[in-house]
Amino acid sequence: xxxxxxxxxxxxxxxxxxxxxxxxxxxxxxxxxxxxxxxxxxxxxxxxxxxxxxxxxxxxxxxxxxxxxxxxxxxxxxxxxxxxxxxxxxxxxxxxxxxxxxxxxxxxxxxxxxxxxxxxxxxxxxxxxxxxxxxxxxxxxxxxxxxxxxxxxxxxxxxxxxxxxxxxxxxxxxxxxxxxxxxxxxxxxxxxxxxxxxxxxxxxxxxxxxxxxxxxxxxxxxxxxxxxxxxxxxxxxxxxxxxxxxxxxxxxxxxxxxxxxxxxxxxxxxxxxxxxxxxxxxxxxxxxxxxxxxxxxxxxxxxxxxxxxxxxxxxxxxxxxxxxxxxxxxxxxxxxxxxxxxxxxxxxxxxxxxxxxxxxxxxxxxxxxxxxx
Ligand code: DP6
Numbered sequence: 001x002x003x004x005x006x007x008x009x010x011x012x013x014x015x016x017x018x019x020x021x022x023x024x025x026x027x028x029x030x031x032x033x034x035x036x037x038x039x040x041x042x043x044x045x046x047x048x049x050x051x052x053x054x055x056x057x058x059x060x061x062x063x064x065x066x067x068x069x070x071x072x073x074x075x076x077x078x079x080x081x082x083x084x085x086x087x088x089x090x091x092x093x094x095x096x097x098x099x100x101x102x103x104x105x106x107x108x109x110x111x112x113x114x115x116x117x118x119x120x121x122x123x124x125x126x127x128x129x130x131x132x133x134x135x136x137x138x139x140x141x142x143x144x145x146x147x148x149x150x151x152x153x154x155x156x157x158x159x160x161x162x163x164x165x166x167x168x169x170x171x172x173x174x175x176x177x178x179x180x181x182x183x184x185x186x187x188x189x190x191x192x193x194x195x196x197x198x199x200x201x202x203x204x205x206x207x208x209x210x211x212x213x214x215x216x217x218x219x220x221x222x223x224x225x226x227x228x229x230x231x232x233x234x235x236x237x238x239x240x241x242x243x244x245x246x247x248x249x250x251x252x253x254x255x256x257x258x259x260x261x262x263x264x265x266x267x268x269x270x271x272x273x274x275x276x277x278x279x280x281x282x283x284x285x286x287x288x289x290x291x292x293x294x295x296x297x298x299x300x301x302x303x304x305x306x307x308x309x310x311x312x313x314x315x316x317x318x319x320x321x322x323x324x325x326x327x328x329x330x331x332x333x334x335x336x337x338x339x340x341x342x343x344x345x346x347x348x349x350x351x352x353x354x355x356x357x358x359x360x361x362x363x364x365x366x367x368x369x370x371x372x373x
Pocket of ligand 1: 013014016017018019027033117145146147148149201202294295296
């Protein structure tokens with residue numbers, strides 16, 4: 001006798017960043033944040049949870065490798081969901097006493113530092129909630145695993161409301177628009193070749209909360225206005241406004257990291273090169289056609305409209321030449337109407353290959369349950 005549920009959930013990329021907690025246990029943020037959930041087919045986590053009477057202790061497998069279950073956030077999610085199931089009396093006591101085997105894998109390399117915990121926890125709680133048949137706000141449960149995960153429980157563009165209550169009951173995500181709202185929107189993830197171990201988000205944000213004056217200013221004066229403007233830009237499909245806000249917010253987040261004491265940083269010379277290239281390109285185009293954003297690592301995530309993809313890809317291939325044949329992964333890239341040459345582009349290409357690969361994707365839907373047996 002066993003019950004297995006499998007779910008998939010996608011990575012989300014914040015355009016207004018979450019940085020700083022007001023409660024570390026409950027993972028409550030200082031400010032609202034906004035993100036886009038990416039296409040499930042290109043970058044997602046898939047998690048199966050299996051409950052059986054003969055599993056001796058809870059087990060966790062990550063990409064096929066057995067890993068310790070001794071992880072506070074993982075246990076919090078499982079215990080909370082079991083507690084809700086007990087209260088809601090939706091499954092019998094014996095079933096709740098069985099141990100679980102959790103198998104989670106990503107269809108993209110976790111080492112690339114690409115928000116894999118957000119997809120992972122969104123997926124895990126979706127599968128566990130289904131397994132234990134609970135009716136509850138999945139986003140609040142995902143938040144207990146990793147803050148940004150609460151946004152991956154919806155597709156399209158999503159807002160995480162910081163909330164103000166001490167118990168976190170109003171710190172939850174909601175959808176701003178569905179994935180179909182802005183069908184021309186595309187995303188290019190530039191995976192920077194980099195082996196450095198970075199300060200984890202949790203440690204970094206703790207240090208910023210303790211020491212950065214810029215973070216206080218950001219939370220009070222910048223984010224509330226930016227959130228309203230970003231929602232208007234998304235609803236009105238105003239790419240210029242969307243792009244400018246996205247870049248400014250990413251830059252402010254990285255400025256906060258430097259304003260923290262001792263400072264830490266995630267951007268490398270390759271990241272800065274990408275920033276310079278995008279601004280120069282937008283300047284030459286006389287309009288903002290591409291926006292960049294960076295999370296807690298050197299990889300860039302570019303937002304752009306489908307019509308501009310062939311030219312921007314040619315530009316990136318010119319600046320970051322690579323011998324890799326599978327340099328561009330993900331969705332099929334639209335064909336260029338004419339061959340672009342960037343010989344006269346004012347920024348020189350990098351001599352060494354500094355990008356591992358590029359992922360071409362779009363905005364996608366929320367989690368899916370695959371089978372339920
Ligand atoms: C820079 O959600 O990974 O990606 O809540 O401690 O698990 P924890 O942090 P996490 O932080 C993400 C930070 C960010 C910005 C964002 O996604 O909003």
